[in-house]
Amino acid sequence: MPCDFKIKRRVEFSETDMAGIVHFSNFYRYMESAEHAFFRSLGFSIVTRQTDPPVGWPRVHASFDFKQPLRFEDEIEVHLLVAEKKSRSLTYVFKIRKVTEDGAIECATGRMTVVCVTKNADGRMSASPIPAELADLIELAPAELLAG
Amino acid sequence: MPCDFKIKRRVEFSETDMAGIVHFSNFYRYMESAEHAFFRSLGFSIVTRQTDPPVGWPRVHASFDFKQPLRFEDEIEVHLLVAEKKSRSLTYVFKIRKVTEDGAIECATGRMTVVCVTKNADGRMSASPIPAELADLIELAPAELLAG
Amino acid sequence: MPCDFKIKRRVEFSETDMAGIVHFSNFYRYMESAEHAFFRSLGFSIVTRQTDPPVGWPRVHASFDFKQPLRFEDEIEVHLLVAEKKSRSLTYVFKIRKVTEDGAIECATGRMTVVCVTKNADGRMSASPIPAELADLIELAPAELLAG
Amino acid sequence: MPCDFKIKRRVEFSETDMAGIVHFSNFYRYMESAEHAFFRSLGFSIVTRQTDPPVGWPRVHASFDFKQPLRFEDEIEVHLLVAEKKSRSLTYVFKIRKVTEDGAIECATGRMTVVCVTKNADGRMSASPIPAELADLIELAPAELLAG
Numbered sequence: 001m002p003c004d005f006k007i008k009r010r011v012e013f014s015e016t017d018m019a020g021i022v023h024f025s026n027f028y029r030y031m032e033s034a035e036h037a038f039f040r041s042l043g044f045s046i047v048t049r050q051t052d053p054p055v056g057w058p059r060v061h062a063s064f065d066f067k068q069p070l071r072f073e074d075e076i077e078v079h080l081l082v083a084e085k086k087s088r089s090l091t092y093v094f095k096i097r098k099v100t101e102d103g104a105i106e107c108a109t110g111r112m113t114v115v116c117v118t119k120n121a122d123g124r125m126s127a128s129p130i131p132a133e134l135a136d137l138i139e140l141a142p143a144e145l146l147a148g
Numbered sequence: 149m150p151c152d153f154k155i156k157r158r159v160e161f162s163e164t165d166m167a168g169i170v171h172f173s174n175f176y177r178y179m180e181s182a183e184h185a186f187f188r189s190l191g192f193s194i195v196t197r198q199t200d201p202p203v204g205w206p207r208v209h210a211s212f213d214f215k216q217p218l219r220f221e222d223e224i225e226v227h228l229l230v231a232e233k234k235s236r237s238l239t240y241v242f243k244i245r246k247v248t249e250d251g252a253i254e255c256a257t258g259r260m261t262v263v264c265v266t267k268n269a270d271g272r273m274s275a276s277p278i279p280a281e282l283a284d285l286i287e288l289a290p291a292e293l294l295a296g
Numbered sequence: 297m298p299c300d301f302k303i304k305r306r307v308e309f310s311e312t313d314m315a316g317i318v319h320f321s322n323f324y325r326y327m328e329s330a331e332h333a334f335f336r337s338l339g340f341s342i343v344t345r346q347t348d349p350p351v352g353w354p355r356v357h358a359s360f361d362f363k364q365p366l367r368f369e370d371e372i373e374v375h376l377l378v379a380e381k382k383s384r385s386l387t388y389v390f391k392i393r394k395v396t397e398d399g400a401i402e403c404a405t406g407r408m409t410v411v412c413v414t415k416n417a418d419g420r421m422s423a424s425p426i427p428a429e430l431a432d433l434i435e436l437a438p439a440e441l442l443a444g
Numbered sequence: 445m446p447c448d449f450k451i452k453r454r455v456e457f458s459e460t461d462m463a464g465i466v467h468f469s470n471f472y473r474y475m476e477s478a479e480h481a482f483f484r485s486l487g488f489s490i491v492t493r494q495t496d497p498p499v500g501w502p503r504v505h506a507s508f509d510f511k512q513p514l515r516f517e518d519e520i521e522v523h524l525l526v527a528e529k530k531s532r533s534l535t536y537v538f539k540i541r542k543v544t545e546d547g548a549i550e551c552a553t554g555r556m557t558v559v560c561v562t563k564n565a566d567g568r569m570s571a572s573p574i575p576a577e578l579a580d581l582i583e584l585a586p587a588e589l590l591a592g
Contacts, residue, residue, distance in 0.1 A: 012473070012476075012477055012480070013165060013166065013171075013476060013480060013490070013491070014165060014171050014173060014473045014476060014477075016165050016166035017161060017162065017164050017165065017166065018161065018164035018165065018166065018167075018168045018169075018219075018220055018343070019166075019352070019354075020166045021166075023161075023162050024324060024328075024355045024358060025162060025321050025322070025324040025325050025328070026321070028320060028321040028324060029321050029456070029458045032320075032321070032456075032457060032458060033456055033458075036456070036457060036517075040517075045516075045517060046457070047314070047457070047516055047517075056315070058315075058362070058365070059320045059362050060361065060362055060363075061359065061360070061361050061362070062320060062359065062360055062362075063357065063358065063359030063360075064357070064358055064359075065356065065357050066354070066355050066356055066357070066358075067356075069354070071166075072166055072489075072491055073480075073484075073489060073491075160325070160328075160329055160332070161328060161332060161342070161343070162325045162328060162329075166491070167500070167502075172472060172476075172503050172506060173469050173470070173472040173473050173476070174469070176468060176469040176472060177308070177310045177469050180308075180309060180310060180468075180469070181308055181310075184308070184309060184369075188369075193368075193369060194309070195309070195368055195369075195462070204463070206463075206510070206513070207468045207510050208509065208510055209507065209508070209509050209510070210468060210507065210508055210510075211505065211506065211507030211508075212505070212506055212507075213504065213505050214502070214503050214504055214505070214506075215504075217502070220341075220343055221332075221336075221341060221343075309461060309462065309467075310461060310467050310469060312461050312462035313457060313458060313460050313461065313462065314457065314460035314461065314462065314463075314464045314465075314515075314516055315462075316462045317462075319457075319458050321458060367462075368462055
């Protein structure tokens, strides 16, 4: 895994609001798109039966600090960095940058913590160790990248 | 059932786009909200095991003709009229009106056809008669209301 | 102003995802709906020319901690509490509760900081004092409510 | 212009609903994404001051017939075909296909009519001829492609 995984996308019209900028709720969709592309880059789908038992990844925390607005047709990068890897949870840091002719401008930084869960016999979810075949592929980002 | 079922709602900021009006994709969400409230008004949930067998309602057609834009904080009515009731499908007509001091202004008219389906033993869906306990409650709107 | 402002809503089908629960991005829309209803309860619209100069409220931070999922047709309350009132910014705390026969279950708690801005002569936004006619109406929630 | 313009995208998790499939309202977003990419392919942005006067493109009709559901991570193509070109309006046909190892499966066909408008001195919009520099680039799809 690259330490600094990223996806690129272009802001869509339906993601804007009457203030002329991307509605803040869509930053959380961008965050999730990067998470799912990150899993694909590891050879997994986030919705998968590739592990035994199958696992799910409910969110327990998600936040963004907003610095600059995004606008229609902006080309953006969503960077995903693994900030914490515990036995049953992961914490990602996200940096959303607008790509311009003069370089990339940081527009928002986010953080999401997800818990690895499996379904019990009674259908309820409970926290469960991250399957080794997946955990082994997930690499912590170096401190300087997280701070940067 | 009242022939002319309606719900009221207020346009939310996140439903607008950079043109300052409700994004057209949200009209289809309004349409669906009226459909589901209509089912509740009959004593059913659209996602239900109240019938034997349980049934689902996939869309086969949905359209809108747009006449006037909707804006943030507009108070709107979504009217639902049953235009066709066949053994395995329903067609609804929707009228979206903006409520103003001078009366209601028609902003869009829509149409949706849904098919009643059940899950087969192999997990696939197939069209199925509308359960009688539900069909008996669904009343066609009179022609003059549909045209109006 | 009531110290503990709240709105009620019912979870819509289009707010769910394939995990069968409300997609986490929609919690931020619920948060915003409560903020805008709060402004209306004070006699203002969040998109307004009622103050001189007109002001806007961009988000600088928004977060949620998720405790329990929400599902289709759940009746929910979104509570808004003013946690901080500074000269140019407000911080709200949100509590999202599912209303059941046995009482309300806390499903998520959130936090949002917004900055009061005005448009400069060159069209750019800059932070600006909250207009007195609005600031005077906004009451801090007592500590025990924020903690509760 | 190619007669059959298309974009590719992958279904995102946030586009699904609790039925496990893409919520039908998102097909209209896919439709719009293709329209805007089509304009970019002609050297224009749909939100533009490239023409004199600047024009906008409000929707007067949008519909879909749904044939097969789309699911998370499906790779899809959205084809745009120009079905009608009038002096003040355009009608597009859309075909949404799922790309599989065995070829593309048609999942939905849609239709959208948009009107070219300009802003009058009083701020209201009115229908206006499509600027020649744009109209000249827009080529009707042949009948066999529209039918296919």
